[in-house]
Amino acid sequence: QVQLQESGPGLVKPSGTLSLTCTVSGASMSGHYWWTWVRQSPAKGLEWIGQIFHSGNTKYNPSLKSRVIISLDKAKKEFSVEFKSVTAADTAVYYCVRDALEIGGGEPTDWFDSWGQGVLVTVSS
Amino acid sequence: DILMTQSPSSLSASVGDRVTITCRASQYISSSLNWYQQKPGQAPKLLIYTASRLQSGVPSRFSGSGSGTDFTLTISTLQPEDFATYFCQQSYSIDMYTFGQGTKLEIK
Numbered sequence: 724q725v726q727l728q729e730s731g732p733g734l735v736k737p738s739g740t741l742s743l744t745c746t747v748s749g750a751s752m753s754g755h756y757w758w759t760w761v762r763q764s765p766a767k768g769l770e771w772i773g774q775i776f777h778s779g780n781t782k783y784n785p786s787l788k789s790r791v792i793i794s795l796d797k798a799k800k801e802f803s804v805e806f807k808s809v810t811a812a813d814t815a816v817y818y819c820v821r822d823a824l825e826i827g828g829g830e831p832t833d834w835f836d837s838w839g840q841g842v843l844v845t846v847s848s
Numbered sequence: 849d850i851l852m853t854q855s856p857s858s859l860s861a862s863v864g865d866r867v868t869i870t871c872r873a874s875q876y877i878s879s880s881l882n883w884y885q886q887k888p889g890q891a892p893k894l895l896i897y898t899a900s901r902l903q904s905g906v907p908s909r910f911s912g913s914g915s916g917t918d919f920t921l922t923i924s925t926l927q928p929e930d931f932a933t934y935f936c937q938q939s940y941s942i943d944m945y946t947f948g949q950g951t952k953l954e955i956k
Contacts, residue, residue, distance in 0.1 A: 769892070769935060769947035782943055818891055825898075833939050834882040834897035841891050 725750035727819045727839035735813075735846050741806035745819030745839060748800065753777045757822035758802040759835065760793060764815035774822055775802055809846045816841040850874055850941050854934075854948035860956040865926045869951045871919045871936035880940035881919045883912055886950075887932045895934075896921065931955050 731743035745758070752758065759774035773783035775793045783791055787806075795802045806813060821837040851874035861867050871881065879899040884892035894903045896912035899919055909924040923930055936948040 768949050769937070771945040771947075784944060830878060830880075832880050832898050833942070834894060835884070835892070835937070836894050836897075836903070838891035838893070 725821060725837045729819050729839045729842040733843055735809055736848055737810055737846055738808055741809050741844055743817055744801050744803045746801050752797050752800055755824040759820040759822045760804045761818045761820050762815040811846050814846045816843050849944050850938050850946050852936055852938055852946050852948040854936055854951050858952040860954050861926055862956045863926050863928055867923045867926055869921045869934055871948050873917045873938055876916055877938045877940035879915045880938055882937045883921045884935045885932045
């Protein structure tokens with residue numbers, strides 16, 4: 724049973740950098756999975772931030788792409804997100820998520836099958 | 849971006865009721881639609897994937913249907929533990945996943 728656990732500071736100053744790490748246990752980071760970050764705020768609801776494959780390929784939300792980097796350390800079984808130049812609008816609960824990819828006879832499809840418990844990050848001076 | 853619109857935004861129902869929640873995509877998404885349940889203070893939990901496939905461990909009273917742009921989540925016989933917020937999510941646009949705004953299911 725895969726488990727994901729977020730860690731990182733709960734308070735970040737405006738214009739600073741938000742950095743979070745997700746530790747994966749109970750499963751390999753290889754295989755047909757994208758390792759994903761999602762955030763949730765009252766203003767924007769659930770928002771996909773981006774994701775990384777075990778090969779290192781990344782995809783990002785276009786509206787956030789200029790400020791976000793997602794990285795992976797397979798040896799440590801961790802993946803991380805770094806968010807630059809944060810503002811109060813980046814205050815949210817941040818989740819790390821496993822996105823399971825199915826490549827079968829039909830169209831490839833995927834779904835978010837495992838979630839971390841989430842960590843509240845507040846941007847404030 | 850593909851806009852996902854859920855209806856209703858909130859719903860009051862009683863234990864034992866049959867409940868249906870609707871999700872509409874702003875463009876064609878085939879069957880690339882997933883449903884999640886979220887309880888207060890918890891992360892979302894996958895219920896249904898690819899529109900109609902039940903996630904392992906999820907009770908069979910949950911079912912999903914639809915394709916193209918219109919989808920439904922049905923709870924056949926509401927149980928006390930089902931009162932929560934439900935979200936749909938499209939995985940058709942793999943470069944920009946989007947969620948519905950949520951449907952809060954409350955006890956009548």
